[in-house]
Amino acid sequence: MIPDSTSRRLIDMYQRGxxxxxxxxxxxxxxxxxxxxxxxxxxxxLQENQVISRVGPVFEHSRAGAxxxxxxxxxxxxxxxxxxxxxxxxxxxxxxxxxxxYNLWFVMTAPDEDTLENRLDELEHQLQLPILRLPxxxxxxxxxxxxIDWEAVT
Amino acid sequence: MSLASQTRANQSTWLNxxxxxxxxxxxxxxxxxxxxxxxxxxxxxxxxxYKALAEKSGLTEQQVMDAVQAWQGTGMIKRIxxxxxxxxxxxxxxxxxxxxxxxxxxxxxxxxxxxxxFVTLCYQRPRRLPDWPYNLFCxxxxxxxxxxxxxxxxxxxxxxxxxxxxxxxxxxxAYLQRGGRYVSND
Numbered sequence: 457m458i459p460d461s462t463s464r465r466l467i468d469m470y471q472r473g474x475x476x477x478x479x480x481x482x483x484x485x486x487x488x489x490x491x492x493x494x495x496x497x498x499x500x501x502l503q504e505n506q507v508i509s510r511v512g513p514v515f516e517h518s519r520a521g522a523x524x525x526x527x528x529x530x531x532x533x534x535x536x537x538x539x540x541x542x543x544x545x546x547x548x549x550x551x552x553x554x555x556x557x558y559n560l561w562f563v564m565t566a567p568d569e570d571t572l573e574n575r576l577d578e579l580e581h582q583l584q585l586p587i588l589r590l591p592x593x594x595x596x597x598x599x600x601x602x603x604i605d606w607e608a609v610t
Numbered sequence: 611m612s613l614a615s616q617t618r619a620n621q622s623t624w625l626n627x628x629x630x631x632x633x634x635x636x637x638x639x640x641x642x643x644x645x646x647x648x649x650x651x652x653x654x655x656x657x658x659x660y661k662a663l664a665e666k667s668g669l670t671e672q673q674v675m676d677a678v679q680a681w682q683g684t685g686m687i688k689r690i691x692x693x694x695x696x697x698x699x700x701x702x703x704x705x706x707x708x709x710x711x712x713x714x715x716x717x718x719x720x721x722x723x724x725x726x727x728f729v730t731l732c733y734q735r736p737r738r739l740p741d742w743p744y745n746l747f748c749x750x751x752x753x754x755x756x757x758x759x760x761x762x763x764x765x766x767x768x769x770x771x772x773x774x775x776x777x778x779x780x781x782x783x784a785y786l787q788r789g790g791r792y793v794s795n796d
Contacts, residue, residue, distance in 0.1 A: 458700075473689075507694065507698050508693055512649060513690045514690075522792075549787075551786040554781050561781075567793055591735065593745075594720065596724035599688070600693075608753040608757075
């Protein structure tokens, strides 16, 4: 689904800087030249069509709690099963297949480091596969709110 | 787990480590924790989203707005807005490029690679020898493999990286993609 021009502007203008006021969607509607109802229905439609996952804050992982990038080498014929087990583990928020011996990559979060380690130990036990644990050492650029190249996607 | 027991389980760590500011001293820490749990699910898409969050957190609408602004100020909230699912829009080529960079060069190279407009994430992580020799990660979100590989070639030549061992891990599939659940148990 490729959004129409108004929804594209909504995305272009509000991947960041969503107003913090009583009626944020009304304020956005004024900027876009439309109505609050229209902004709300566009956001709902973008979410239903999986163009956006949510409207909301993105937390800075190092301040919001503990998190870790992890990987396992799942046998190819079991990858869907292993992925499903990982998805059910507490604190997992991303889980991607990747083309490598380590073919499942996931991010696990927790309120603190001890809980995170316990969750990983428990998952490792369930999977019977060693988990590669890769905490962040230093971030140089972490922002998925990049401008969409509409020409490239249409 | 009930919210009460979950709250107890999280309180000791969260209450001590949350980078709150004195502006929030007058607000119940339990209310702030419930608010963070709600915010991890996203902002309601309704005319008064902060009021809806307030009702679920036991705070006032003004307290919710104050907290969100304070957390933006401290950097705990990086941004508030639409969180795009790039795959849906046609960004189907998602490459994690990993490099084995000499330790004394990794920070400087990381900063240089991060400046490329198509590098969406760039960070250093530890090696885990012998299984995993790579210590620098770059993510390129692109609309096609060919284009992503061209972008990678341009990085290699611009920064003279031919001699640096690397691997490119494209992602054919996302099994799960959602916001971080730091203090909520959903």
